[in-house]
Amino acid sequence: MTTTAEPQETKYTGKSQQRIEDPRLLTGHGTYIDDITVPRMIEGAVLRSPVAHARITRIDVSKAAELPGVFAVITGNDLVEFAGEQPVIWSVIPEQRIARAHALATDTVRWVGQGVAAVAAVDRYVAEDALELIEVDYEPLPVVADLEQALAPDAPKLYEDWPDNISGSMTFPAGDADAAFAEADVVVGASFRHHAGYGCSIETRGCIANWDVFAGKLDMWLGTQAPNLARDLLAQVLSLPVDKIRVRTPDLGGGFGLKFDFYPDEIIAAILSRRTKRPVKLLEDRQESFVSSSRARDMRHDFEMALRSDGTIIGLRGTAYAVLGGALGTVGSGPPWASVLACMGPYKIPNQELTLKAVMTNRSPYGSYRGWGMPKANIVHERLIEFAARKLGMSRIDLRRMNFPTPEEFPYFSGAAFTYDSGRYADCLDLATSAVNERGWNVRQREGREAGRSIGIGYGFHTEVGAFGPSRVLNMVGLDHSGFDEVRIRMDSTGKVTVLSGQSAMGQGTHTTYAQLAADGLGVPIEDVTIVTGDTESCPYTGYGTGGSRAATLGGAAIVNASGRLKSKILRIGAELLEANPDDLEISDGRVSVRGAADASVSTADIGYSAYRMLNGRLPESETPTLEEIDVFDPANMTTSYGCTALLVEVDRQTGAVTLLDCLQAHDAGVIINPLLADGQLAGGLAQAFGGGLFEEFVYDEDGQINTASFMDYLLPSATDIPPFHFYHQETPAPHIPGGMKGLGEAGTIAGVSVVASAIDDALSDLGVAVTEFPMTPPRLLELIRAAQSAGVTA
Amino acid sequence: MSDKHTVTVTVTVNGQVYTGDCEPRMTLADFLRHECGLTGTHLGCEHGVCGACTVLLDDVAARSCLTFAVQADGARITTVEGLAEGEQLNTLQKSFQEHHGLQCGFCTSGMLMCATELLRENPNPTETEVREGISGVLCRCTGYDSIVKSVMAAAGDQRDAVSEAGSAR
Ligand code: FES
Ligand code: FES
Numbered sequence: 001m002t003t004t005a006e007p008q009e010t011k012y013t014g015k016s017q018q019r020i021e022d023p024r025l026l027t028g029h030g031t032y033i034d035d036i037t038v039p040r041m042i043e044g045a046v047l048r049s050p051v052a053h054a055r056i057t058r059i060d061v062s063k064a065a066e067l068p069g070v071f072a073v074i075t076g077n078d079l080v081e082f083a084g085e086q087p088v089i090w091s092v093i094p095e096q097r098i099a100r101a102h103a104l105a106t107d108t109v110r111w112v113g114q115g116v117a118a119v120a121a122v123d124r125y126v127a128e129d130a131l132e133l134i135e136v137d138y139e140p141l142p143v144v145a146d147l148e149q150a151l152a153p154d155a156p157k158l159y160e161d162w163p164d165n166i167s168g169s170m171t172f173p174a175g176d177a178d179a180a181f182a183e184a185d186v187v188v189g190a191s192f193r194h195h196a197g198y199g200c201s202i203e204t205r206g207c208i209a210n211w212d213v214f215a216g217k218l219d220m221w222l223g224t225q226a227p228n229l230a231r232d233l234l235a236q237v238l239s240l241p242v243d244k245i246r247v248r249t250p251d252l253g254g255g256f257g258l259k260f261d262f263y264p265d266e267i268i269a270a271i272l273s274r275r276t277k278r279p280v281k282l283l284e285d286r287q288e289s290f291v292s293s294s295r296a297r298d299m300r301h302d303f304e305m306a307l308r309s310d311g312t313i314i315g316l317r318g319t320a321y322a323v324l325g326g327a328l329g330t331v332g333s334g335p336p337w338a339s340v341l342a343c344m345g346p347y348k349i350p351n352q353e354l355t356l357k358a359v360m361t362n363r364s365p366y367g368s369y370r371g372w373g374m375p376k377a378n379i380v381h382e383r384l385i386e387f388a389a390r391k392l393g394m395s396r397i398d399l400r401r402m403n404f405p406t407p408e409e410f411p412y413f414s415g416a417a418f419t420y421d422s423g424r425y426a427d428c429l430d431l432a433t434s435a436v437n438e439r440g441w442n443v444r445q446r447e448g449r450e451a452g453r454s455i456g457i458g459y460g461f462h463t464e465v466g467a468f469g470p471s472r473v474l475n476m477v478g479l480d481h482s483g484f485d486e487v488r489i490r491m492d493s494t495g496k497v498t499v500l501s502g503q504s505a506m507g508q509g510t511h512t513t514y515a516q517l518a519a520d521g522l523g524v525p526i527e528d529v530t531i532v533t534g535d536t537e538s539c540p541y542t543g544y545g546t547g548g549s550r551a552a553t554l555g556g557a558a559i560v561n562a563s564g565r566l567k568s569k570i571l572r573i574g575a576e577l578l579e580a581n582p583d584d585l586e587i588s589d590g591r592v593s594v595r596g597a598a599d600a601s602v603s604t605a606d607i608g609y610s611a612y613r614m615l616n617g618r619l620p621e622s623e624t625p626t627l628e629e630i631d632v633f634d635p636a637n638m639t640t641s642y643g644c645t646a647l648l649v650e651v652d653r654q655t656g657a658v659t660l661l662d663c664l665q666a667h668d669a670g671v672i673i674n675p676l677l678a679d680g681q682l683a684g685g686l687a688q689a690f691g692g693g694l695f696e697e698f699v700y701d702e703d704g705q706i707n708t709a710s711f712m713d714y715l716l717p718s719a720t721d722i723p724p725f726h727f728y729h730q731e732t733p734a735p736h737i738p739g740g741m742k743g744l745g746e747a748g749t750i751a752g753v754s755v756v757a758s759a760i761d762d763a764l765s766d767l768g769v770a771v772t773e774f775p776m777t778p779p780r781l782l783e784l785i786r787a788a789q790s791a792g793v794t795a
Numbered sequence: 796m797s798d799k800h801t802v803t804v805t806v807t808v809n810g811q812v813y814t815g816d817c818e819p820r821m822t823l824a825d826f827l828r829h830e831c832g833l834t835g836t837h838l839g840c841e842h843g844v845c846g847a848c849t850v851l852l853d854d855v856a857a858r859s860c861l862t863f864a865v866q867a868d869g870a871r872i873t874t875v876e877g878l879a880e881g882e883q884l885n886t887l888q889k890s891f892q893e894h895h896g897l898q899c900g901f902c903t904s905g906m907l908m909c910a911t912e913l914l915r916e917n918p919n920p921t922e923t924e925v926r927e928g929i930s931g932v933l934c935r936c937t938g939y940d941s942i943v944k945s946v947m948a949a950a951g952d953q954r955d956a957v958s959e960a961g962s963a964r
Binding site for chain 2: 018019021022023024025026027028029030031032034035125200201202203204251252253254255256285286287506507508509676677679680683684685686687688710711712716718719720722723724725748
């Protein structure tokens with residue numbers, strides 16, 4: 001375990017500090033990717049396949065190339081001259097067949113939206129005009145439009161030389177699942193289906209590539225959550241040395257995992273730039289985003305749980321099917337794999353047999369979305385435990401509580417992969433149930449029911465694996481990247497502080513929380529701290545990127561460590577100036593003083609002056625000039641935060657519409673740096689999950705065409721769809737993370753889907769409805785209601 | 796392109812007059828962003844649903860992605876850049892900061908413009924009215940609750956300011 005330098009004071013940490021990012025963003029002074037113009041810049045656009053599976057027999061770009069204002073038109077064959085295949089960094093399944101593709105298709109297209117050609121022109125309007133002049137002939141191939149079709153014995157194959165459409169399969173065993181199921185008193189099971197959706201940041205993706213062969217540099221502005229990873233992958237695909245590549249990130253208009261992944265567009269823009277000798281901006285428009293940004297969530301989980309009659313869970317087994325696309329995306333089968341590893345959730349289950357099957361279909365590549373598999377894991381354990389409670393006639397609250405590990409049982413190994421660091425799960429559950437009472441939901445439900453309304457209360461308990469993760473462990477399980485974080489903290493010649501981090505700021509308030517930690521760690525006013533992120537040339541290397549609830553935990557821990565060491569140096573210099581012993585000194589509000597004798601003091605400006613400019617007689621002989629510390633923090637284990645969510649809903653039995661009335665969550669993410677921002681993360685995540693639980697879906701037809709390629713058809717929740725939120729915190733610090741943070745960026749998305757189902761079931765408890773499919777749209781729910789009603793009539 | 800037909804558009808944005816030549820197909824959003832250099836107005840969908848591009852066109856909220864620049868010729872426009880009072884955030888902006896009504900800030904311009912119109916028309920809205928009023932602007936980050944709180948609190952602060960001004964008279 002890394003030594004812990006606890007902040008001496010918490011003037012800022014734990015307080016609802018207003019964000020330092022806000023004045024800029026509130027006045028329209030943010031700088032997002034489309035706000036950036038670099039000299040001589042032109043704009044690109046991508047021609048995307050209109051069919052899901054076909055061989056390209058002819059491409060004629062001549063008319064497009066002749067259009068005035070067009071600088072270059074490229075096809076897959078032009079691209080391969082400079083670029084290798086798109087990278088896949090997660091290879092989680094041993095001996096998995098990894099289907100890679102180039103950034104533009106070379107001979108076969110395998111999904112609607114796959115890039116076929118690209119144009120660079122004087123502006124986007126002309127570039128899109130040119131796309132219409134490109135002629136492509138497609139020879140149709142049989143389409144594998146969905147999972148069931150892909151698995152059928154006579155299914156057409158996406159890859160001719162494969163035996164079937166299965167990319168890979170693996171099983172995680174623990175104990176003896178067969179024996180547990182044989183001796184179980186009660187077994188409950190279901191097939192759970194979460195359809196496809198995506199992160200859908202309101203800002204789409206984009207980049208500006210400037211590949212100048214004469215300067216020998218590729219300079220890229222990229223809206224990414226992982227600039228260091230992007231730089232390494234650009235180097236890999238384009239066979240360039242990393243030092244010749246610079247990646248800068250502007251303000252991100254949301255990330256949500258979608259902007260973690262490394263897209264073909266980055267490579268296309270780079271090659272267009274090299275071809276035209278101009279910087280090229282390439283932005284995804286909204287319509288494209290439905291086929292060109294990472295598709296996510298799309299999975300089926302056939303799972304069952306075995307219990308004893310007293311409610312003890314003794315077994316969990318099943319198969320999870322990942323609906324991969326026509327080629328693997330950056331993270332391969334990573335999220336589906338996480339959905340399997342986490343599907344026991346907060347419960348002690350001694351016997352497990354968990355299988356993952358990754359299946360190719362003619363859909364767009366599968367990728368990252370906040371929650372990264374864990375929302376579906378949560379559906380498995382939270383739905384099954386409620387089904388079991390029904391079957392056993394037990395309270396769903398009691399059944400959960402009796403299967404938690406107790407606080408003394410931590411660190412607790414969950415069976416497949418993760419060791420949960422610490423927790424008070426039962427306390428958190430009680431916090432939620434008492435809040436439900438306090439808020440009068442039980443009364444509202446009773447009165448509503450008496451008035452003939454279908455009011456339901458849903459519960460869900462979630463675990464969230466964060467601080468992702470110990471580098472060597474990640475490597476061992478198949479990640480071709482690391483998980484540490486590096487921070488550089490500097491006090492300048494005027495005593496002000498700059499923190500440089502490789503993390504990306506995408507709206508979560510990282511600059512504010514980092515400033516809080518650094519200000520407390522050094523004992524300076526928060527106004528004296530500047531945070532710098534978003535430039536691979538000046539900011540440190542971070543493993544992975546901003547995802548996996550890493551920013552507060554790992555970056556935060558590195559700041560705690562580095563500021564602790566820097567503070568010691570400041571005190572040693574202060575001791576020289578004050579002719580005192582460093583051990584007798586303290587720093588507060590930017591002044592170093594002898595403890596208990598505030599009149600003998602120097603400012604951090606005096607310290608800075610002594611370390612950078614007037615060293616003689618002021619800087620101790622034993623000290624090197626400057627004030628700077630670097631910390632690299634590679635965690636010994638991940639963290640596990642957790643929470644209990646409750647949701648009050650009303651179901652309209654006539655229409656199948658669900659109204660979300662109120663929502664609360666009791667939560668434990670260890671030490672909370674900024675409660676205001678923490679609640680914002682939880683609320684935003686829950687709203688996304690409610691979207692996935694009720695509204696958002698990529699709908700495909702049998703030809704693999706997507707029918708939901710606009711906001712008219714892909715329904716993001718609006719302010720009238722989302723309920724108010726109330727949050728209750730308890731703090732069980734992570735014992736192995738300096739600062740004690742556990743992370744909470746994904747909590748809402750993990751918790752929010754299953755709880756919708758729980759609430760709907762409760763509202764319709766008289767009918768015995770059991771929701772297993774998401775999003776639970778009004779037509780789907782109406783079908784469940786009608787089926788239950790007619791079953792009730794026939795019975 | 797020289798052979799393309801262009802039109803001249805003149806608009807007054809945040810009190811400043813801008814004149815520019817553009818193709819008739821150029822949207823008001825692109826005119827504001829590219830010709831006027833006002834990139835605070837954002838584009839989230841370009842098909843009239845997300846509301847990020849909302850501006851006040853002659854004091855009425857309009858989606859600048861669905862409006863052609865030529866249609867706005869001669870109009871008075873307020874964008875997010877025109878809200879601050881000198882070097883101070885206005886009441887609504889302050890309230891968004893205080894109540895964490897924004898995360899990434901991308902929808903925020905549209906939210907602020909929409910809420911500006913809402914509070915002008917209804918200085919004393921209920922929570923439901925605020926939710927309905929901002930439901931035409933999509934936010935992916937916040938879950939809306941903090942935005943609703945920001946707008947409600949701003950309404951209260953504006954009322955306080957008005958009554959203070961009244962009693963000082
Ligand atoms: S960009 Fe205008 S409504 Fe979305
Ligand atoms: S703050 Fe990011 S979309 Fe609203």
